[in-house]
Amino acid sequence: MVGQRFLEALAERGLTATHRVVVLCEEPRPAYDRVRLTSYFSGRTPDELSLTDTEFIAAHGIELHLGDPAVSIDRAARKVTARSGLTVTYDTLVLATGSYPFVPPVPGKDAEGCFVYRTIEDLLAIEAYATSRATTGAVVGGGLLGLEAAGALKGLGLATHIVEFAPRLMPVQVDEGGGAALLRTIAGMGLTVHTGTGTQEIVTGDDGAVTGMKLSDGSELALDMVVFSAGVRPRDQLARDAGLAVGERGGITVDEQCRTVSDPRVFAIGECALAADGRVYGLVAPGYEQAETAAATIARDDSAFTGADLSTKLKLLGVDVASFGDAHGTTADCLDVVYADSRSGTYKKLVIGRGGELLGGILVGDADAYGTLRALTGSVPPIAPEQLVLPAGAGAPVALGPSALPDSAVICSCHNVTKGTIRGAVTEHSCTTVPEVKKCTKAGTGCGSCLKTLGQLVTAELEASGVEVDKGLCGCFAQTREELYEIALALRVTSYRQLLDRYGRDGARGGDGCEVCKPAVGSIIASLAPTIGASGYVLDGEQAALQDTNDHFLANLQKNGSYSIVPRIPGGEITPEKLIVIGEVARDFGLYTKITGGQRIDMFGARVEQLPLIWARLVDAGFESGHAYGKALRTVKSCVGQTWCRYGVQDSVRMAIDLELRYRGLRSPHKLKSAVSGCARECAEAQSKDFGVIATASGWNLYVGGNGGATPRHADLLAQDLSDAELVRLVDRFLMFYIRTADRLERTSVWLERIAGGLDHVRDVVVHDSLGICEELESLMAAHVANYRDEWAATIDDPEKLARFVSFVNAPDTPDPVVGFVPERDQIKPDLPLLAIGPRPLEGSAQR
Numbered sequence: 001m002v003g004q005r006f007l008e009a010l011a012e013r014g015l016t017a018t019h020r021v022v023v024l025c026e027e028p029r030p031a032y033d034r035v036r037l038t039s040y041f042s043g044r045t046p047d048e049l050s051l052t053d054t055e056f057i058a059a060h061g062i063e064l065h066l067g068d069p070a071v072s073i074d075r076a077a078r079k080v081t082a083r084s085g086l087t088v089t090y091d092t093l094v095l096a097t098g099s100y101p102f103v104p105p106v107p108g109k110d111a112e113g114c115f116v117y118r119t120i121e122d123l124l125a126i127e128a129y130a131t132s133r134a135t136t137g138a139v140v141g142g143g144l145l146g147l148e149a150a151g152a153l154k155g156l157g158l159a160t161h162i163v164e165f166a167p168r169l170m171p172v173q174v175d176e177g178g179g180a181a182l183l184r185t186i187a188g189m190g191l192t193v194h195t196g197t198g199t200q201e202i203v204t205g206d207d208g209a210v211t212g213m214k215l216s217d218g219s220e221l222a223l224d225m226v227v228f229s230a231g232v233r234p235r236d237q238l239a240r241d242a243g244l245a246v247g248e249r250g251g252i253t254v255d256e257q258c259r260t261v262s263d264p265r266v267f268a269i270g271e272c273a274l275a276a277d278g279r280v281y282g283l284v285a286p287g288y289e290q291a292e293t294a295a296a297t298i299a300r301d302d303s304a305f306t307g308a309d310l311s312t313k314l315k316l317l318g319v320d321v322a323s324f325g326d327a328h329g330t331t332a333d334c335l336d337v338v339y340a341d342s343r344s345g346t347y348k349k350l351v352i353g354r355g356g357e358l359l360g361g362i363l364v365g366d367a368d369a370y371g372t373l374r375a376l377t378g379s380v381p382p383i384a385p386e387q388l389v390l391p392a393g394a395g396a397p398v399a400l401g402p403s404a405l406p407d408s409a410v411i412c413s414c415h416n417v418t419k420g421t422i423r424g425a426v427t428e429h430s431c432t433t434v435p436e437v438k439k440c441t442k443a444g445t446g447c448g449s450c451l452k453t454l455g456q457l458v459t460a461e462l463e464a465s466g467v468e469v470d471k472g473l474c475g476c477f478a479q480t481r482e483e484l485y486e487i488a489l490a491l492r493v494t495s496y497r498q499l500l501d502r503y504g505r506d507g508a509r510g511g512d513g514c515e516v517c518k519p520a521v522g523s524i525i526a527s528l529a530p531t532i533g534a535s536g537y538v539l540d541g542e543q544a545a546l547q548d549t550n551d552h553f554l555a556n557l558q559k560n561g562s563y564s565i566v567p568r569i570p571g572g573e574i575t576p577e578k579l580i581v582i583g584e585v586a587r588d589f590g591l592y593t594k595i596t597g598g599q600r601i602d603m604f605g606a607r608v609e610q611l612p613l614i615w616a617r618l619v620d621a622g623f624e625s626g627h628a629y630g631k632a633l634r635t636v637k638s639c640v641g642q643t644w645c646r647y648g649v650q651d652s653v654r655m656a657i658d659l660e661l662r663y664r665g666l667r668s669p670h671k672l673k674s675a676v677s678g679c680a681r682e683c684a685e686a687q688s689k690d691f692g693v694i695a696t697a698s699g700w701n702l703y704v705g706g707n708g709g710a711t712p713r714h715a716d717l718l719a720q721d722l723s724d725a726e727l728v729r730l731v732d733r734f735l736m737f738y739i740r741t742a743d744r745l746e747r748t749s750v751w752l753e754r755i756a757g758g759l760d761h762v763r764d765v766v767v768h769d770s771l772g773i774c775e776e777l778e779s780l781m782a783a784h785v786a787n788y789r790d791e792w793a794a795t796i797d798d799p800e801k802l803a804r805f806v807s808f809v810n811a812p813d814t815p816d817p818v819v820g821f822v823p824e825r826d827q828i829k830p831d832l833p834l835l836a837i838g839p840r841p842l843e844g845s846a847q848r
Contacts, residue, residue, distance in 0.1 A: 002270035002287035003096035004031035004051045007062060009295030016060035022088050023062060024080065026069035027119060030057070035284055035446070037123065038148040041155050043687035043703065043714035046120050073242035075263055092265055092298055095239060095252060096291075099232035099271035099282065104140065108202025113210030113225040117149040118232075126227060130156040131680050134224035135697075137161070138213055140199050141230035142169040144314060149227045150191055151317040155720055156680065157649075157696040160191050161221055163213070165198040165230075173312065173323040174347075177340055178364045181347035185319050185365065188345075190721070194219075202226055234272045234280055242266075247274040256304040257297040258290050267294045277307040284446060285309065285413040309413055311377075313363075313370045319345070320367035320760065325360025325377040326351050334359055339389040341365075348389040356380045368757070371453030375409035375419070411453055414446025419457060426461040434458055452757070473744065474516035476500060476508035481669065482741045485524050494534040495542050496521045520744040522546030523631055526667035527739050530783035537794055538630070538667075539801060550629035553805060554791055555611055558604060560830035561819045563611060565591070565603040566628035567618050568664060571638045571656030571676075572599030581621040589614055592827045598635035598673070600626055605828055607815050612802050615792045624790040627665060631745075633672045636660035637685070641678030641695070650695030652678035655724070659693070662728065663735065665788050669742040669751075672735070673708075687715045690748040691731055696720065700727045704734055705752035705759070713749040716759045719767055729778065733766040736777040 003023070010016050032049040040049065057064050068082045073093070080088050101116035103109050113134070115126050130137065130153060137153040139146050142164030153160045162169070168179025169186070183193055194215065203212035203220070213221045234251040244262045245253040251274030253261045258273065260266045269290040271282050281287060286308035296303035311324035329336055329351045337350045346365035350373070353359050357380050361373055369388065381388060382404050405411075407420030425431040425440040434455050438444045444451045472478040477500075479487070484499065493499050499521055501509050513521075522543055529536040535543065538551055550556050555563035567582070582601050586593045589610055591603040606614055615625075628634060638656035642648030656676040666672070675684040676693040686692025692703040698721040706715030719730055742751040752759060764770035766777075795801045807816040820831035 001034055001284055002291050005288045006291035006295055009292045011060045013299045015299055021062045023064045024068055024070045024082050025066050028067045038152055040123050041152045042717045075242055095268040095272055096270050097235040097272045100235050102231045102233050103228045104199055104230055106199050106201055108204050111202050111204045111210050112208050115227050117145055117227050117229045129225055130158055134158055136223050137225045138223050139227045139229055146229040147317055149229045162193045163199055164195045167196045174362050178347045178362045181345050181364045185345035186317055236272055251280040256306055258294040258305055269294050288414055311374050313367055322363040322367040322370040324374040327360045327362050331359055337385040350385050352385050371450050375405045412443035412450045415442040417441050417443040422457050423461050474514055476504050476513050476517045478505055481520055481744050485740055488524050489528055492532040494532055496546055518546040519548045523667050530787035531780055536787055553608055556629045560832055561816055563606045565606055565614055566626040567623035568626040569600045570660040571653050573653055585614055585617050599637050607819055608805055608807055612796055612805050616796045619793050625792045631668055631670050633663045633666050637675035639678050639683040647681055648678035649697050650678055652676040662785055666784055668739045670745050670747045699723050702730055705749045707747055707749035732781040733774050733777045736780045737766055
């Protein structure tokens with residue numbers, strides 16, 4: 001990461017255009033995000049972790065050699081030799097060799113089943129071993145990476161132990177109180193924590209593989225695998241061999257410009273460097289600052305690295321942990337302000353100086369205020385310290401927002417971006433959204449811990465600049481979709497007309513509405529229909545006029561004016577008899593057939609007047625609408641699971657069918673897709689769905705917010721090792737909370753990134769019931785399930801409803817002559833008229 005930031009800094013200063021830049025990289029892939037390394041186990045691919053691309057490398061003429069590290073430096077000849085034998089001469093050499101994992105020198109440390117947790121290749125090896133040969137694992141080390149590694153093992157279905165020599169977890173970042181809160185929360189997740197004891201020996205079997213671990217307290221653990229995450233050491237051997245000075249405890253000694261003290265032509269940055277203040281920095285923000293300092297010095301600009309902020313905010317095993325400033329209160333005469341709630345696993349400590357200034361703090365369980373508190377460090381807060389740690393309702397109300405921060409406050413420590421710079425992006429560079437500000441300033445593109453504060457600042461600055469931030473749904477309503485949902489739910493509003501006339505903007509009341517709000521309100525009323533007393537049939541009365549084009553005929557309109565028919569096939573499971581019915585219907589009506597990626601069979605080419613005839617036969621055979629035309633649940637894919645597959649650990653087909661039948665017909669802001677995989681091999685592609693389920697040996701893992709299509713996004717892990725009942729309950733809550741709070745036409749993937757607090761907030765609401773609404777969410781879903789009726793079954797039973805299925809109202813028996821087909825590959829395709837484009841004749845000229 002630091003090496004990549006150095007390359008970017010060179011490019012920003014134009015040095016890549018005037019100098020030859022050669023990079024020797026040990027790993028087989030370009031720079032990637034180690035801060036989010038563990039997200040690989042939540043579905044993020046190695047490519048998605050990448051911090052660079054071939055376009056950047058090519059655009060700047062950088063010579064990148066992957067899998068070919070430097071093995072020797074000849075300082076006299078100014079030459080570097082790579083493992084392949086490649087030699088490169090240099091004018092300036094920058095060492096960004098990072099660090100290596102420390103493995104305690106205990107017997108058995110090299111046994112089969114022992115791993116370190118440092119690179120993507122390490123994670124791939126851990127995953128392969130854990131899924132094929134292990135049921136119980138232990139992580140040696142209870143620091144940042146150690147807890148992430150423990151979370152990874154638990155997510156892979158292993159019973160997991162954490163062994164930490166110190167008396168508490170995360171001893172560098174948190175104090176005794178914070179460690180205790182963290183321990184209680186992690187132990188409550190089913191992990192076994194051993195603190196104050198060390199690893200004495202790795203026990204192996206006759207085959208040389210791990211079978212256990214002996215601890216220094218005399219106890220022994222039965223294990224199948226061990227992950228060492230007991231800290232790192234600077235990788236300085238290359239420098240040592242070249243005669244460069246290193247520190248007593250490691251690290252290449254450098255000055256304030258990041259030059260090595262032994263050779264002004266050689267620089268060292270990142271975890272391999274012993275900075276001028278005597279520290280080796282293992283965080284990304286100081287490494288980035290060192291990279292920028294080295295690049296500036298090479299460009300003959302004034303720059304110095306004299307030290308860095310060690311503040312950090314992480315989510316470990318789903319627990320927010322943050323520390324900033326003088327977190328342990330080492331400053332003379334300082335005082336602590338502490339709030340602790342063992343029931344919720346919350347611990348907050350602020351360190352206050354003699355003059356009332358905020359010196360630092362520790363936050364465990366609730367770190368929402370981290371961005372503001374860290375920015376206030378070194379100043380006297382505008383309110384009493386105890387008000388900064390008390391939860392809402394326990395003290396006087398506190399509204400400490402961006403306005404309380406000085407312009408000099410650093411908001412993004414990774415890239416050293418101040419509040420003033422962010423304000424300037426809005427006022428001087430006309431940025432109006434967070435993505436635009438991120439692109440302009442790089443704020444929020446590092447670890448991401450500042451994104452919440454960044455969003456608050458952008459909104460506040462826009463409002464302060466007089467830019468009216470209209471959050472209304474459209475020109476008819478000043479309310480958001482979420483607010484309209486709440487109005488409809490609370491006041492039992494059952495019609496669009498009633499909602500518009502009572503709550504619309506002044507100029508819209510009494511009008512006809514618009515094409516934005518009509519389908520949005522129609523969807524709200526449909527999703528709440530059983531609860532508020534409205535008709536659940538989308539083509540009843542006023543509802544029919546609110547629907548999108550496809551909903552008007554309960555079918556998808558195709559490019560030539562014909563329609564498609566998509567019957568529901570729950571979980572992708574279908575009997576031969578039903579397959580025959582689909583084949584006969586397609587044959588008899590001359591339809592084009594296609595097996596889809598959603599494990600269904602689509603039939604194309606039906607004229608509008610044929611839809612009831614086709615669906616009558618399908619309904620009679622037991623089929624229901626697949627809702628391919630509506631903003632509703634589409635499919636729940638599945639693999640064959642443990643019933644047939646030798647790798648399956650749960651019955652994925654049964655679960656997929658249960659979920660699809662439960663949520664069929666559920667109207668939502670956008671379409672919903674799901675899948676259930678029977679094991680970690682993920683054949684059903686559950687992590688690309690709005691809600692996806694993956695089986696584990698202990699139950700089910702639930703992922704949310706995934707999306708395929710033009711802007712793919714891997715889903716995030718919401719909860720793991722759930723029973724059947726727990727899984728259904730959480731999906732109920734998640735879907736109803738999404739329907740309640742999302743914007744119109746907003747997929748769960750976009751909603752999850754937009755909603756304040758993101759995944760953490762959704763987890764707090766859905767899993768921990770932080771808003772106290774879960775009972776209501778479950779009740780809303782129960783009402784939907786109890787009142788579901790297939791739309792096509794309701795349609796073909798009602799002659800009045802069937803009357804709409806004609807091409808011409810005044811000639812109901814006349815088919816649309818434009819809808820035609822031609823043969824292709826033994827099926828049909830639309831016969832589309834060709835548009836002839838020629839020169840337009842001059843006015844008055846003869847046309848022949």
